[in-house]
Amino acid sequence: MGELTLIERLRELIGPPGPGTIMGLGDDAAILEPKAGLTVLTCDAFVEGVHFRRDYDALDGIGWKCMVANLSDVAAMGGFPSQAVVSVCVGSGVSEGDVLELYRGMLRAARKYGAEIVGGDVVSSDDGLIVSIALLGVVDADRVVTRRGAVPGDALVVTGELGGSEAGLAALMAKLPVEGEVGAAVRRHLAPVPRIAEAQALIDVGTPHAMIDLSDGLSTDATHLAEESRVGISVREDLLPISAHAAAVSDALGLDPVELALRSGEEFEILVALPASEVERSIEHLAAITGTRLTMIGQVVEKGRGSVVVGSDGSGRPLRRTGYEHALGRER
Amino acid sequence: MGELTLIERLRELIGPPGPGTIMGLGDDAAILEPKAGLTVLTCDAFVEGVHFRRDYDALDGIGWKCMVANLSDVAAMGGFPSQAVVSVCVGSGVSEGDVLELYRGMLRAARKYGAEIVGGDVVSSDDGLIVSIALLGVVDADRVVTRRGAVPGDALVVTGELGGSEAGLAALMAKLPVEGEVGAAVRRHLAPVPRIAEAQALIDVGTPHAMIDLSDGLSTDATHLAEESRVGISVREDLLPISAHAAAVSDALGLDPVELALRSGEEFEILVALPASEVERSIEHLAAITGTRLTMIGQVVEKGRGSVVVGSDGSGRPLRRTGYEHALGRER
Numbered sequence: 207m208g209e210l211t212l213i214e215r216l217r218e219l220i221g222p223p224g225p226g227t228i229m230g231l232g233d234d235a236a237i238l239e240p241k242a243g244l245t246v247l248t249c250d251a252f253v254e255g256v257h258f259r260r261d262y263d264a265l266d267g268i269g270w271k272c273m274v275a276n277l278s279d280v281a282a283m284g285g286f287p288s289q290a291v292v293s294v295c296v297g298s299g300v301s302e303g304d305v306l307e308l309y310r311g312m313l314r315a316a317r318k319y320g321a322e323i324v325g326g327d328v329v330s331s332d333d334g335l336i337v338s339i340a341l342l343g344v345v346d347a348d349r350v351v352t353r354r355g356a357v358p359g360d361a362l363v364v365t366g367e368l369g370g371s372e373a374g375l376a377a378l379m380a381k382l383p384v385e386g387e388v389g390a391a392v393r394r395h396l397a398p399v400p401r402i403a404e405a406q407a408l409i410d411v412g413t414p415h416a417m418i419d420l421s422d423g424l425s426t427d428a429t430h431l432a433e434e435s436r437v438g439i440s441v442r443e444d445l446l447p448i449s450a451h452a453a454a455v456s457d458a459l460g461l462d463p464v465e466l467a468l469r470s471g472e473e474f475e476i477l478v479a480l481p482a483s484e485v486e487r488s489i490e491h492l493a494a495i496t497g498t499r500l501t502m503i504g505q506v507v508e509k510g511r512g513s514v515v516v517g518s519d520g521s522g523r524p525l526r527r528t529g530y531e532h533a534l535g536r537e538r
Numbered sequence: 539m540g541e542l543t544l545i546e547r548l549r550e551l552i553g554p555p556g557p558g559t560i561m562g563l564g565d566d567a568a569i570l571e572p573k574a575g576l577t578v579l580t581c582d583a584f585v586e587g588v589h590f591r592r593d594y595d596a597l598d599g600i601g602w603k604c605m606v607a608n609l610s611d612v613a614a615m616g617g618f619p620s621q622a623v624v625s626v627c628v629g630s631g632v633s634e635g636d637v638l639e640l641y642r643g644m645l646r647a648a649r650k651y652g653a654e655i656v657g658g659d660v661v662s663s664d665d666g667l668i669v670s671i672a673l674l675g676v677v678d679a680d681r682v683v684t685r686r687g688a689v690p691g692d693a694l695v696v697t698g699e700l701g702g703s704e705a706g707l708a709a710l711m712a713k714l715p716v717e718g719e720v721g722a723a724v725r726r727h728l729a730p731v732p733r734i735a736e737a738q739a740l741i742d743v744g745t746p747h748a749m750i751d752l753s754d755g756l757s758t759d760a761t762h763l764a765e766e767s768r769v770g771i772s773v774r775e776d777l778l779p780i781s782a783h784a785a786a787v788s789d790a791l792g793l794d795p796v797e798l799a800l801r802s803g804e805e806f807e808i809l810v811a812l813p814a815s816e817v818e819r820s821i822e823h824l825a826a827i828t829g830t831r832l833t834m835i836g837q838v839v840e841k842g843r844g845s846v847v848v849g850s851d852g853s854g855r856p857l858r859r860t861g862y863e864h865a866l867g868r869e870r
Contacts, residue, residue: 232766233684234611234751235580240572248567249672251625253663279566293583293670331585333665338625340581340672352565419566434564
């Protein structure tokens with residue numbers, strides 16, 4: 207199998223470039239039309255055995271999830287994704303068909319959320335499969351939301367439900383039968399969605415001060431948001447929207463669902479700090495526009511008060527980076 | 539070593555974002571100001587043991603070369619590089635200091651050629667070091683040059699000299715003493731430069747019809763250009779600007795310098811098809827503006843005549859993709 211055969215098949219799979227892309231695959235670089243607004247640029251790498259396992263999902267699903275992680279980053283800035291370039295490192299035991307299947311999944315996610323793949327590189331490695339995606343997006347200058355704008359008094363809200371992704375992974379690792387709530391948790395882990403429409407709806411209806419997507423887990427990502435905004439954060443355990451899947455898997459495996467919800471990474475929900483006065487109408491608007499639940503889970507406090515998780519008995523413990531940081535951590 | 543310590547040190551190393559970058563590292567994505575002109579986007583991945591070896595060069599040099607490969611792709615479109623995002627997969631035996639040194643080299647190359655690093659991801663892998671770079675650039679709409687515009691009758695010209703990079707690699711593999719011309723070949727292999735100013739000068743003084751950077755070797759890249767332009771190409775052996783380094787290493791190792799020049803990858807010279815009437819003034823202008831040699835090495839012919847290398851005796855043989863395609867080939 208030579209590079210060119212595969213590259214030719216990838217070009218066929220990807221098809222002609224969409225509007226806004228003048229030159230896609232097949233040259234030294236892609237050429238894109240400029241868009242109104244600011245440019246968003248993000249990248250993420252995914253390593254077999256660290257970020258995904260081929261015995262847990264097919265490559266189409268793995269491709270989907272890799273792309274979603276990048277789409278989610280653009281969503282969390284208030285942006286719309288547009289074009290991606292992809293590097294795939296192919297170890298022994300990865301066939302041409304495998305790479306095509308991976309691309310099919312990436313393309314499926316990209317297209318569903320308005321983006322396309324405009325370039326790529328396929329190289330050999332001595333190891334398993336490694337996927338690196340860089341994604342461009344666009345955001346109106348007056349709609350950018352960073353991690354930095356949270357102020358004391360803000361409410362902390364989160365889209366969707368928590369704990370399902372980590373629960374799904376725990377179920378896979380424990381080889382629980384993939385059915386019922388357990389099956390739902392596994393699907394949640396393997397096939398997340400980016401909250402692009404949700405982020406837009408929140409910006410439409412209010413003035414989010416800071417946003418971050420939950421890729422490393424609520425504890426970790428809330429800590430990032432607090433640090434970048436130079437504030438403290440207080441999360442209330444009793445308010446966490448723990449998913450039924452997470453609860454079911456917790457029951458089956460004897461896990462603490464609250465800890466699961468705090469630690470669970472790759473949820474790709476959006477954590478938002480916004481004025482307390484906007485919480486009610488944000489919840490209503492999000493439900494009306496997207497059908498997605500929005501839950502107030504705590505508040506932003508002065509930095510000096512630190513970041514805490516408040517238990518149901520009112521006692522606080524420090525909010526910490528936990529669990530789900532893959533990077534250099536090898537916790538998985 | 540946790541992710542955050544390293545990320546913090548990388549942020550310190552990278553420093554505050556330059557003009558045109560509103561938000562660099564530290565958020566879900568970078569936010570960039572739009573630029574006048576079209577956007578160029580490219581990506582390349584580099585795998586330890588396939589694209590580089592740590593016993594051949596320090597990580598600073600490896601970082602330089604990885605960035606140059608991307609800068610060169612932007613150059614070959616007629617563009618100027620602007621912002622990069624970088625994913626680094628870190629295997630066992632790679633320290634925090636190693637990652638910083640790699641970044642220093644990438645930053646050195648980016649900054650020298652007008653670009654900056656605005657985002658990145660550091661993840662663990664089970665293998666060696668893998669670097670994936672995506673690079674943005676900008677190009678005026680009326681100055682884009684792709685691989686597709688070559689027409690029969692065009693002259694084929696190339697910047698700089700050929701063979702040095704492969705000669706340097708051969709010298710490293712044969713453990714020749716790194717001194718004199720051999721040392722120059724090794725430096726040529728390890729520390730290439732992107733031909734950004736050269737590409738611009740050629741566009742300033744003439745109307746290049748097609749350009750490609752020599753990353754896979756003249757034979758392979760000329761074939762790519764011919765295929766994308768749907769033409770044939772005739773390269774004359776006796777016109778090839780074989781570097782003195784390549785000749786010296788060929789002597790020492792009993793290699794054929796012409797074959798070396800045809801096969802040598804990672805030269806990062808620019809191969810250009812332009813109107814024959816523009817050759818003379820392009821050569822003069824390039825020398826005057828950049829000091830870089832430009833050499834006519836052949837011509838573009840009708841597709842039906844195929845692509846050939848014409849020997850010094852006038853006999854032709856097919857121009858083929860050869861040697862230097864890393865991707866999935868594992869030739870290295």
